[in-house]
Amino acid sequence: MDAVLLARIQFAFTVTFHILFPAFTIGLASWLAMLEFLWLRTGKPAYESLYRFWVKIFAVSFGLGVVSGIVMSFQFGTNWSAFTEASANVIGPLLGYEVLTAFFLEATFLGIMLFGLGRVPRAVHFFATCMVAFGTLLSAFWILSANSWMHTPAGYVYENGVFYPDSWLAIIFNPSFPYRLAHMVAAAYLTTCFIVAGVAATYLLQGRFPRRAGLTLRLAVIFASIVVPLQIVIGDLHGLNTQEHQPIKVAAMEGNWESRTNAPLLLFAIPDQEAERNHLEIGIPGLASFILQHDFDGRIAGLTDVPADERPPVAWVFFSFRVMVGLGLVMLFAAWAGLYHLWRGTLEQTRWLLKLFRWSTPAGLVALLAGWFVTEIGRQPYLIYGMMRTSEGISPVPGASVGTSLALFVLVYGVVFGAGLYYVLKLIKHGPIEVERPAKEGAATVRRPLSVPADTIEDPT
Amino acid sequence: MEGEWLPLVWLLLIAFAIFMYVLLDGFVLGIGILFQFAPADHDRDTMMMSVAPIWDGNETWLVLGVGGLLAVFPIAYAIVLPALYLPFIFMLLGLIFRGIAFEFRFKADKSRRIWDRSFQIGSIVAAFFQGVVLGAFVRGFEIEDGAFVGSTLDWLTPFSFVVGVSLVLGYALLGSTWLIIKAPGELEDWARRTSVRLLFAVLAAIAAISLWVAFLNETIQARWFSLPNFYVLSQVPLLTLVTGFLLWYATRKGYRAAPFALTMVLFTLGYLGLAISLWPNIVPHEISYIDAAAHPDTQLFVLIGAIITLPAIFFYTTYSYYVFRGKVGRDLSY
Numbered sequence: 001m002d003a004v005l006l007a008r009i010q011f012a013f014t015v016t017f018h019i020l021f022p023a024f025t026i027g028l029a030s031w032l033a034m035l036e037f038l039w040l041r042t043g044k045p046a047y048e049s050l051y052r053f054w055v056k057i058f059a060v061s062f063g064l065g066v067v068s069g070i071v072m073s074f075q076f077g078t079n080w081s082a083f084t085e086a087s088a089n090v091i092g093p094l095l096g097y098e099v100l101t102a103f104f105l106e107a108t109f110l111g112i113m114l115f116g117l118g119r120v121p122r123a124v125h126f127f128a129t130c131m132v133a134f135g136t137l138l139s140a141f142w143i144l145s146a147n148s149w150m151h152t153p154a155g156y157v158y159e160n161g162v163f164y165p166d167s168w169l170a171i172i173f174n175p176s177f178p179y180r181l182a183h184m185v186a187a188a189y190l191t192t193c194f195i196v197a198g199v200a201a202t203y204l205l206q207g208r209f210p211r212r213a214g215l216t217l218r219l220a221v222i223f224a225s226i227v228v229p230l231q232i233v234i235g236d237l238h239g240l241n242t243q244e245h246q247p248i249k250v251a252a253m254e255g256n257w258e259s260r261t262n263a264p265l266l267l268f269a270i271p272d273q274e275a276e277r278n279h280l281e282i283g284i285p286g287l288a289s290f291i292l293q294h295d296f297d298g299r300i301a302g303l304t305d306v307p308a309d310e311r312p313p314v315a316w317v318f319f320s321f322r323v324m325v326g327l328g329l330v331m332l333f334a335a336w337a338g339l340y341h342l343w344r345g346t347l348e349q350t351r352w353l354l355k356l357f358r359w360s361t362p363a364g365l366v367a368l369l370a371g372w373f374v375t376e377i378g379r380q381p382y383l384i385y386g387m388m389r390t391s392e393g394i395s396p397v398p399g400a401s402v403g404t405s406l407a408l409f410v411l412v413y414g415v416v417f418g419a420g421l422y423y424v425l426k427l428i429k430h431g432p433i434e435v436e437r438p439a440k441e442g443a444a445t446v447r448r449p450l451s452v453p454a455d456t457i458e459d460p461t
Numbered sequence: 462m463e464g465e466w467l468p469l470v471w472l473l474l475i476a477f478a479i480f481m482y483v484l485l486d487g488f489v490l491g492i493g494i495l496f497q498f499a500p501a502d503h504d505r506d507t508m509m510m511s512v513a514p515i516w517d518g519n520e521t522w523l524v525l526g527v528g529g530l531l532a533v534f535p536i537a538y539a540i541v542l543p544a545l546y547l548p549f550i551f552m553l554l555g556l557i558f559r560g561i562a563f564e565f566r567f568k569a570d571k572s573r574r575i576w577d578r579s580f581q582i583g584s585i586v587a588a589f590f591q592g593v594v595l596g597a598f599v600r601g602f603e604i605e606d607g608a609f610v611g612s613t614l615d616w617l618t619p620f621s622f623v624v625g626v627s628l629v630l631g632y633a634l635l636g637s638t639w640l641i642i643k644a645p646g647e648l649e650d651w652a653r654r655t656s657v658r659l660l661f662a663v664l665a666a667i668a669a670i671s672l673w674v675a676f677l678n679e680t681i682q683a684r685w686f687s688l689p690n691f692y693v694l695s696q697v698p699l700l701t702l703v704t705g706f707l708l709w710y711a712t713r714k715g716y717r718a719a720p721f722a723l724t725m726v727l728f729t730l731g732y733l734g735l736a737i738s739l740w741p742n743i744v745p746h747e748i749s750y751i752d753a754a755a756h757p758d759t760q761l762f763v764l765i766g767a768i769i770t771l772p773a774i775f776f777y778t779t780y781s782y783y784v785f786r787g788k789v790g791r792d793l794s795y
């Protein structure tokens with residue numbers, strides 16, 4: 001394998017692994033801020049125990065996000081130095097602002113959030129939680145701006161192979177940025193929402209913590225029933241924006257080889273990159289044209305509009321897109337079925353629905369990853385769309401080094417992720433209740449600093 | 462050339478960010494390096510708790526240093542990172558094992574030993590390879606047409622190995638003197654004894670590296686030993702000796718915060734020595750900070766952000782240290 005492919009696999013692997021944690025923690029931080037707000041306002045122990053429960057899961061996820069995120073800040077140089085030299089004048093400041101406005105804020109207030117209860121006034125602690133939540137959103141703002149610029153570069157002057165800034169506003173608010181940001185933030189919130197709902201549904205199925213789990217599930221269902229349809233609308237707008245700026249990506253998403261009117265919406269097909277056609281097509285006539293052009297006779301672009309070496313790997317984009325949309329529909333069904341049963345007062349007793357929520361625990365996360373696969377693979381072979389090919393961006397590093405480091409990352413991330421998942425599952429199994437465990441022999445037990453003193457443990461109902 | 466103040470401001474800012482990282486994560490890594498040597502298991506709890514609330518913010522200075530380099534000196538970033546590809550990867554892997562230990566150790570029962578090891582070995586690996594990076598950086602790289610053209614293992618030299626070991630010792634000293642401030646009772650005594658031992662090793666390492674650097678490269682040698690430079694610059698090693706003595710004295714005589722502060726002075730002097738040797742190049746011996754700088758608009762735009770945010774960062778960082786001030790309590794569950 002050549003160095004370019006290895007470098008791409010390495011970036012894809014490290015960023016896919018990394019994005020799991022920010023995606024989850026963006027939503028979780030806001031969820032925690034809401035729980036703490038309700039706890040402050042009502043003083044109800046249910047909110048306190050839910051806060052103390054989810055904050056531990058947050059700590060593990062955030063930690064994994066931090067360690068895998070630092071790797072990303074080096075990847076631009078270790079593996080993509082030619083890209084960096086060409087684009088740093090424009091993209092560098094966006095990353096710089098992310099560190100200055102978001103990373104310090106998150107990292108510093110995280111300490112107070114995790115260890116500060118009892119050391120700082122309650123209001124200050126709530127402020128710290130809000131700052132962490134705000135930091136995660138600011139971070140998303142800057143990194144998505146940088147990413148969007150690579151899809152829809154704007155506000156620059158291009159001279160001798162280097163991009164120079166022309167208008168910072170045009171750079172930051174480049175054409176695809178508002179859509180991508182809205183789509184990603186909603187996706188992150190839904191990721192968290194479905195994980196939270198899935199955990200609550202699992203407790204209800206097991207008959208554990210019925211009051212707290214029921215409360216959690218009700219909140220999650222209300223949130224999802226509003227945000228899932230909203231996300232579908234945002235996604236549609238994002239798709240129209242993509243059609244305007246990256247029509248070939250949309251053609252790959254639709255599996256459409258020839259530019260045509262009355263294009264069908266393919267439910268299934270096996271795209272064949274070599275033969276420039278699909279096998280086993282099952283489609284609804286005209287629907288793709290209608291969705292993209294709001295007219296059944298609308299013309300949509302075809303992959304053969306451009307030479308073969310300017311097309312993305314179609315099957316990846318095509319199937320990832322279907323995974324994302326399919327899961328979106330599952331989530332919509334779950335959310336609205338949940339809302340119906342909530343209204344009927346039967347949410348917590350409807351076992352098939354609880355099972356659906358349990359199985360949908362990773363739905364948001366998988367859909368989010370699939371969405372990123374669509375957009376990132378879909379812009380290939382370009383690194384900066386239309387301007388710089390991925391193969392032109394890599395560092396002068398031999399394939400052996402890239403391969404070695406890739407193997408190490410796979411190994412280490414496997415171990416680290418496995419352990420992280422194990423501890424998160426352990427925390428979930430333990431549940432939103434605090435038990436004072438007896439100190440072990442010979443070792444002072446360090447309880448997680450947020451452990452509730454024994455006397456505040458209420459009856460777990 | 463006009464407008465040279467902008468790259469100079471940025472050179473100072475990035476040098477400052479990297480130095481903040483060295484000091485702040487230095488003592489956290491130092492705690493990790495000493496972790497398994499602690500007298501008792503509950504001491505390890507204390508050690509970890511002394512840094513758990515603040516380590517994340519400390520590590521962020523590394524991201525600022527690297528991110529700042531990318532934004533403002535992209536040419537340096539694009540040469541140094543590929544040239545030191547493997548040491549950076551090893552350092553990152555070390556930081557991963559160090560970082561996750563903070564989260565996993567508290568949640569582990571049977572497997573706690575694993576995370577003790579992960580914390581220590583991760584810290585040692587990260588510190589050692591930061592030293593290797595520094596050593597290889599000082600030696601310089603093979604460059605043609607603004608790109609690295611050397612080979613994968615150019616960084617692997619006796620000099621970078623020695624700098625790697627030295628940095629492990631230096632961070633350990635930062636860690637042990639931090640522990641003097643934070644640790645109660647017997648652990649504090651242990652930290653004092655350890656600090657004194659480490660101090661001699663660190664001073665020896667500083668002396669060895671200083672001499673070695675001077676003879677690595679003729680430019681560096683000329684800078685330090687030509688007259689009249691010598692009269693001024695010879696103050697740096699003299700001050701280092703004085704600081705070393707004061708540090709020894711303060712540690713022995715029971716001063717609480719002074720050993721840590723003096724260790725920071727020691728690091729400052731070392732950093733200053735390095736800056737004197739390399740000035741004005743940001744890619745040693747090849748590319749000056751002016752030639753490596755990004756477009757002036759880029760520099761200015763990020764500078765505005767830095768001027769607005771850095772005071773706020775100082776403010777809340779200070780507040781966070783203030784919240785977690787004092788000795789780590791015996792009852793560790795705060």
